[in-house]
Amino acid sequence: PEKSKATAPVQQEVPQQKEKQHTAPKAKTIKRDKVKFPPPVVKPSGNDRFSPMYRKDKETGKPILSETRLIVINGKPVEDITKFYGVYNAHSIVYRTKQGSLAKYGEKGKDGAVEITGADIKYFTVVTLPSAPPVEPPPPRQDKVRFPPPIVKNEKQVFFPTAELDQKSGRIVITEKRYILINDIPVGDNNKFYGIRNIDRLMFLKPSEAIKKYGNKADNGAVIIQGKELAYFKQAILAPKQDQVKFPPPIVKPAKRKIKSPPAVEPPPAAYKTKTNAPRIVRGPVLVNQFGVLDSGIIVLNNKVIEPKGRKIKNLNAESITYYPKDKPTAIELAIKRFGPKAKNGVMEIIKGTLEFEN
Incomplete structure (x- = not known):
């Protein structure tokens, strides 16, 4: 009879997933009240000693304490600075500025602070004044250069x-x-x-x-x-006016030359003649009848070669004209070098000009 009992199906509960709530990220708050101080000055490890500042009394020569900074050794401030003469064999020595020490130690550090740390710090028992810097020997006398005293002009x-x-x-x-x-x-x-x-x-x-x-x-x-x-x-x-004040000309001494007698100048050879075959240059205004007709020569007008071939010149205006005559060997030699073989019978070179032939 127990087997004949019907059992109702059991409904399984489906777990419901909770919806995640997306929240906006929190804005970063900018702290404007923070004051950044420069990092403390740390002396190199080689310098393992510190002495408070002293000065010498001008009359007695005895040392007088002038140290006003707060001195902290392994985290403990020095209570009586008058009985503290300094330490050596320190591991590190940190010098804090007035602002940094005031923020860390309060009113006690208003003049700055010196933080000394070390496992085996040793103390000085007497005042140790800083030694004077070494004095360099004076330079040798031969290196001394003496100048004349400056000239002070009367500015009245x-x-x-x-x-x-x-x-x-x-x-x-x-x-x-x-x-x-x-x-x-x-x-x-x-x-x-x-x-x-x-x-x-x-x-x-x-x-x-x-x-x-x-x-x-x-x-x-x-x-x-x-x-x-x-x-x-x-x-x-x-x-007197300033422009009327005249000073004498400077005295220029001639160069000292020891010449017993002037050097002999050889006379020119008998066949020596002055060359007169150079080209003749005429600068404007230029007349046409100065040159006449070129039967066999050439005309170079503004760097352009023209062969007149017996034509007569009607109008000619130029800034300058250079004439290479055919009966002057030196002039013709120079013309051939410049203008070629066509210049062997003479050249009229016209610069910045105009030229017109008759019909």
Whole structure:
């Protein structure tokens, strides 16, 4: 009877997959308050010693402590700097700046810090002042070059007002119209001012600049004079113009040549003659009848060869004309080299010109 019982089918539950929720990535927050300090200065491992800074008393010569930095040895600050004379056999020595030590140690490190680490650090028991740098021996005397003392020129200046000579009376008349100031005090009457010397500073202003500074009274320009030991001239003087000052020509010494007697010059041989066969150059304006008709020669017009073949020239204009006559051997030899065998009977070379033949 138990086998005859029907059993209902069991439904299996299908596991449901949960949907993943996609979330946007978090934006990176930029920390703007971070202050980056430069890395500490680490001395090379070869230098394994440190001494606090001392200075010598000028009167007694004794050392006086001037160290203000915070000194930290293996993570522990030195409590009494007056009893600390330095260490050696250190593994590393790190020097921190004022900003870096202030951020790390607070107010104690406001003047900077020195961090010393090592397993077998040894301490100095007395003050050790830094040794003076080695003094190099003076150079040998033969290497010393002595120069003459510099020439100091007298930079004192002189100023004369403009003046001219009256041809009738022979007197010097002051014609100065500019506004003159001496140590910031204006000259009252230019006709009674004859000049001044020992000037330390002399400056001239154009009318446009002078009017801006001193008004319409300086419409002709201004002269500003300054000096501590000024001396005035008591009478009018005609000062020479700069372009009228003439200096003597420089003295040029001839070269010293020891010649007992002048060298003999051999006379030219009897058959020697001056060559007159060079080409004849005529520069414009050029007349046609200077050359006439070329029966057998050629014309080179602006580097172009023309054979006239007995034709007469009607119009000729040129900047320059070079004529190689056929009766001059030297000229013909040069013409053949330049223009070829056709030039053996003469050449008329025309440069930058125009040529017209008769019909």
